[in-house]
Amino acid sequence: MLWRFRKEIILIIGVFLSFIVHKNSLKISSINLKESSKVEVPVNYQETIQENKRLRKILKLKEKEPIFSKVIIGEVISIKPSVCPGEIIVNKGNKDGIEKNMAVISLNGYLIGRVVEVKEDSSKILTIFYPKSKISAMVQRTREIGVVEGGPFPIISFKYLSNESNAKEGDEIVTASYSEFFPKGIKIGKIVAIKRMKEDFFLQASVKPFSGFSSLDEVIIGK
Numbered sequence: 001m002l003w004r005f006r007k008e009i010i011l012i013i014g015v016f017l018s019f020i021v022h023k024n025s026l027k028i029s030s031i032n033l034k035e036s037s038k039v040e041v042p043v044n045y046q047e048t049i050q051e052n053k054r055l056r057k058i059l060k061l062k063e064k065e066p067i068f069s070k071v072i073i074g075e076v077i078s079i080k081p082s083v084c085p086g087e088i089i090v091n092k093g094n095k096d097g098i099e100k101n102m103a104v105i106s107l108n109g110y111l112i113g114r115v116v117e118v119k120e121d122s123s124k125i126l127t128i129f130y131p132k133s134k135i136s137a138m139v140q141r142t143r144e145i146g147v148v149e150g151g152p153f154p155i156i157s158f159k160y161l162s163n164e165s166n167a168k169e170g171d172e173i174v175t176a177s178y179s180e181f182f183p184k185g186i187k188i189g190k191i192v193a194i195k196r197m198k199e200d201f202f203l204q205a206s207v208k209p210f211s212g213f214s215s216l217d218e219v220i221i222g223k
Contacts (some may be wrong), residue, residue, distance in 0.1 A: 017165075067186065070098055074096075074219050076217055077122070089123070090125065102114065103223070104220070106219060110210035111128060125219070169194060174187050189209035190208060
């Protein structure tokens with residue numbers, strides 16, 4: 001009797017198998033869709049935000065303090081020694097327009113140092129902490145002239161201020177017009193300690209630079 005209904009049975013089996021295949025294909029498609037939705041887009045949004053902030057700082061600096069006629073942004077690729085940052089290497093060189101003795105400041109406009117060696121695609125910068133660094137500077141409030149000399153991180157010395165100077169702790173130090181390499185008025189740091197010795201003609205002043213070297217990613221190189 002089953003033989004009489006063989007066509008119907010075959011039809012039913014075919015429909016059933018078709019249903020199973022279709023159901024499995026839907027599962028596979030769903031799995032593939034889920035997997036594809038998990039693929040991460042290679043965009044670092046946090047880094048993009050930080051980059052925009054840095055660019056805004058640079059633009060504000062150029063608007064407020066047009067101290068340079070030529071500006072190049074360099075990425076810091078090396079700081080040494082790390083405990084006392086005397087030298088910095090940046091990823092810009094001759095091909096980018098970098099020249100020896102160009103001034104270097106942070107994105108906030110604080111003095112970093114000057115270029116002392118230039119290669120095709122990199123440059124070496126001596127920072128204000130370099131032991132032999134000497135920069136003509138002045139007390140912004142009193143306009144008294146002195147010389148900032150490199151010293152052990154995080155303090156540098158401000159020398160040749162008269163023992164009768166009116167300078168005091170908290171006074172800001174900026175580059176003076178007598179500087180050979182730096183434009184006048186670049187902020188260097190603030191006085192954090194002063195010692196007056198009766199037998200000395202000059203007082204001893206310690207300055208803490210405004211520049212932060214621990215998180216220094218980029219610098220402005222100018223002329």
